[in-house]
Amino acid sequence: MSRHVAIVTDSTAYLPPAALRRHHINAVPLTVVLGDQALEEGTEISARSLAEALRQRHAVTTSRPSPAMFAEAYRAAAEAGADGVISLHLSAEFSGTYDAAVLAAREAPVPVRVVDTGVVAMALGFCALAAAEAAEAGGSLDEAVAAAEKRAEGTSTYFYVDTLDYLRRGGRIGAAQALLGSALAVKPLLELTDGRIGMLEKVRTATRAIGRLEEIVVERAGEARVDIAVHHLAAPERAAQLSQRLRDRVPGLGEMHVSEVGAVIGAHTGPGLLGAVVSLR
Structure with a gap:
């Protein structure tokens, strides 16, 4: 991955763990609220547990990551040597995740481009991979954003x-x-x-x-x-x-x-x- 452009997304991209590691993509988790428990997607609640809860008609809601979680992701990218970050997220029609990322980006130590991709799941994952591949090829922040947006359109x-x-x-x-x-x-x-x-x-x-x-x-x-x-x-x-x-x-x-x-x-x-x-x- 380019040392200059870091890629951040969220857990709804559902990228395979190997792809996250290979491209050094940071997926910030959303939260699932089950009863009185707030659980991070991907680490604290499994799809199987969720499906069983739904079958039993338990109340389940979801919540965006906090701006502080995005701030930490941007800070970690800067400390690792990035001089710019692309933050790609699920449709703002579905979640306040994009808004939380925008708030955090204002205080980030390096420029952050936050993108509402308008998609979700591996549609978002493909956007993140496109941005990462553009960055790895030496592309600028703008070029990596353009690659992600082109992928979203297609x-x-x-x-x-x-x-x-x-x-x-x-x-x-x-x-x-x-x-x-x-x-x-x-x-x-x-x-x-x-x-x-x-x-x-x-x-x-x-x-x-x-x-x-x-x-x-x-x-x-x-x-x-x-x-x-x-x-x-x-x-x-x-x-x-x-x-x-x-x-x-x-x-x-x-x-x-x-x-x-x-x-x-x-x-x-x-x-x-x-x-x-x-x-x-």
Whole structure:
């Protein structure tokens, strides 16, 4: 990694630990509040524990990192020799994480560029990797930011959930849409657009919805050179099957990442989530 540009992101990027280490990316954790416990994502609460809590209908909320946590990350980067930091975060429509990073950046010992990527999960992860690779190639702060923003623009995120109820509870989708889905007994396919979650299609069964998710990803990838991430929550078989079919069907596939989402995203989607991120190289 370039000694001059450091990369900070947050735990909702769901980057593999090996990638974080290889590129020296610092992922600041968000918090999951379960009952009276505030637990850091990635270290203090697992996706499995979160899924079980949701099944038992325990109250689960999420919280942004404090500005002090970002201040510490920026200070550590400066002490390690960086003379600039890029701080890349999930959509500001979902969380106050971006705002906390902006507050901390004002007092940082080196220039910090805070970017609302408008995305989440490995869509955010791909942005962080693009910035890190640009920095490692000797790129400036502006060039690394541009690489991340270009990656965000070329990335699409689609996902299936068994129910819209968790998204409704968390205020991530309108009550009317959630009630319509329940009344019609449809299985929703959703898309992340302009930093917000929107209904893409309504399909009658889970099997058809997952099949349609596959078709959408294949159509989006086309013949282009793409990286793909498949995410799930408590649905490893679905994820494994989808990822294998996409490996067989996407001719320009570069990297394929398969992972369970963390507790923060899982709290808003519920068990059964199956998502796919398509990112143009």
